[in-house]
Each structure stands twice: as structure tokens, then as C-alpha cells.
Amino acid sequence: MADAQEFLKDFPLLGQKMNGKQITYLDNGATTQKPEQMIEALCHYYGGCNANPHRGAYALSVEATEIYEKARVRTAQFIHAARPEEIIFTKNATEALNLVAYSYGMTNVHEGDEILISIAEHHSNLVPWQHVAKATGARLRYIYLEDDGNLSEEDIEKKITERTKLVAVTQISNVLGLKNDIRRIVKKAHAVGAAALVDGSQSVAHMAVNVQDLDADFFAFSGHKMLSPMGIGVLYGKYDILDAMPPFLMGGDMIDSVEEQDTTWAELPAKFEAGTQNVGGAAGLTAAIDYLESLTFDRVEAIEKDLVRYALPKLRALPYIELYGCDSRRPNKTGIIAFNVRDVHPHDVASILDSFGVAIRAGHHCAQPLHRYLGQNASCRASFYFYNTRADVDRWIAALQKVRGVLGFGA
Helix, strand or coil: CCCHHHHHHHCHHHHCEECCEECEECECCCCCCCCHHHHHHHHHHHHHCCCCCCCCCCHHHHHHHHHHHHHHHHHHHHHCCCCHHHEEEECCHHHHHHHHHHHHHHHHCCCCCEEEEECCCCHHHCHHHHHHHHHHCCEEEEECECCCCCECHHHHHHHCCCCEEEEEEECECCCCCEECCHHHHHHHHHHCCCEEEEECCCCCCCCCCCHHHHCCCEEEEECHHHCCCCCCEEEEECHHHHHHCCCCCCCCCCEEEECCCCEEECCCCHHHCCCCCCHHHHHHHHHHHHHHHHHCHHHHHHHHHHHHHHHHHHHHCCCCEEEECCCCCCCCECCEEEEEECCECHHHHHHHHHHCCEECEEECCCCHHHHHHHCCCCEEEEECCCCCCHHHHHHHHHHHHHHHHHCCCCC
């Protein structure tokens, strides 16, 4: 099994201290730390060739354009898109999902149609569909869960019908950490003529993704959850579908010709990239992709699986720990562990762990309907990445064992 220790030298922040303690960073589901290679690529752009792309005949602008368009090609290769024009750069997955909702949903969903999502969706893949349903008169329906946290087989079979216009699901739940059978859901959606959208925010940094193999019509993710800077996101869409969609934002760089009363749009992908592009973010995304591909996803998955296998027995040995999504009957558990400490609010747990140098996430994780479904107001979440170690798990567990005592509870 690959030793995560060898990667720590590439991540400067992980060598620092937090509250006087060695940092134990277990909030990778929110954002990952950044390797030196990505930071250097970002600095090279801003320090060496900063200019507005697509709009200048001078050398700096030409180089900025090359950096930006190279990132599109590398991203297409990374997720195995058929062509670079199927890659739309956004500022994050939220914008990418909203682009589909407003541009595709508001155009193609009509009164009486149905939109199907899962109860485990992040708000970014839920709230936009509420809006589309209300605006168009469509019905928003949900795939609920089996008792082990997986999507209901019965709901998938029965709720994807001839009335379904779009199915939007996450590949990996950002709370439960369970990987869904996307191929099966997409195939079922296409069988009734529905489009399929996949939120890949929690998957693309942790496993190899092939959008053509999945046959998804849309696939969205954020760069910052996969070693890249904040502010760069990706929407993949099948070319013919994107080409038929109206633009989401309007302004500079997305036009072909502007008259006083009318405008024609640029070709893909420019039609969906209005305004000044985030070239620095694109440079960082390219460096992140290069880093991950040199590492290989086999190694990433091996490290994360080892950490989960190491952590879960230790957590189950603590009688006051409640776990969510950790009893799947399928081999689909990923490196996200949601839990609560009995009698202690998740925010208090996170604050106490912080005092020991341990960083986790606490709250509803932008998944309030899921938490209500689970009978919880909030939860704690630890999420691993390839630079985490068993020593990180040990420090996390040791800090957890002190939480109730800090607040005056017994074991």
C-alpha cells in the first residue's frame, strides 16, 4: 500500500501548526490542500504572463490564451470527454449546475414534466431544481435511501418514468461518502428519453472518471476539491446538447456579433464563458491534473481505503459515536465519514478538535434535506485524501476521546 508520507513534502501548509499542534487536516470534502507544483503554476501565470486572454495580439495575451486553452484540452483528457469544446469553465460546481438548470432546464422542462434527484444531494444540485420546477410547473421528485444509506433500488426503478425530463444525482454523497451506480441510473434515464446530470464534486479527485463510459449528458465539478485554486470549476456537456442550449450569462467574449437590437452567440465553448476568464485558475487546474495523473488513482484509492478500514473499527469502539453511511452492503464506501458524538453539538465537537489541531467539518454540509431524512439537524464529517496518514487518524481519534470530558460528560 502506498505510503502517504511521501507526498507531504509537496504540501507546505501541512507542515505548519494549528493552535500550537501539528495540523491534522481532515476536511478534504470541503477543499483540498494545494501542492507546490500547483502553487508554482499559479505564480508563473501571475508573475510571468498575466494578461487578458482571447483579446490581445501581444505576446503576453497570446501566452495567457494558450495556458487557458491548454487547460481545456487537459481537462477533456482527464475526464475522457470526446472533444475540448465540451468543457465549459465556470467558477465552481455550483455555477456549473446552475448553468444546466437555467439554460437546459428552463428551456426543456415544461408543466407536467418531472425532475428526479436524490435526497442525498448537495444544495447546489437541489435548490436550482426546486426553482426550475416552480417556474415551469414541473414536479420535483426524490430517490430516497435504503436502510444502509444507498439509493433506493425501488425508487430508481419506479420513479424514472416517461414523465421524467431530467435525472440529477451525485456520484458520491458529500455526507454519506457512498458511491452511486451512475451508469445504471443514466441508462435508465436515457431509456425514457430523460437527460442525466452527474455532480462529480466528491468523485473526480478520488477516482478515475470517464464521462463517455458513464454516458452522462452533463458532469460538473470544482477544481478546489482536487488540488486546484478556488474559483475554477468545470461543466462537461455532450456537444450537441450544449450547442442547442441558450447562454446562461451574457456579455463580453460570448458573442459573435452585436447589433443595436439583436445579438448572435459565439460557438462552443465561448458561448458559456462570458466575461474575463480565470486563467490563473485554469493554470492551476492543469498542474493539479498533471499531479494526480502522475500519482495515479489506483494509489489514491488504495490510501483512502486503507484509512477508512483503519478508522472505522476505532470509531465503532467508542460507544458515544454515531456513524452515518458506514454500513453499506456494497463495496462503495469512500473516504468520507459522517458521525456525531452523543450529547455534543457538532459545532462544539469541531471546536474542541480544533484545539487539538484537528480540522473537520461540522454542520449540515449543504445537505439539510438529507439530515432531516436521517433524523439529525447536523453532523460532523471527516474526509480523507491521499496525503493523510494513519497517524492523522490516531490524532483524530485521540482528540475525539477527550471531547465529552472537556464538556463535563462521562464516557
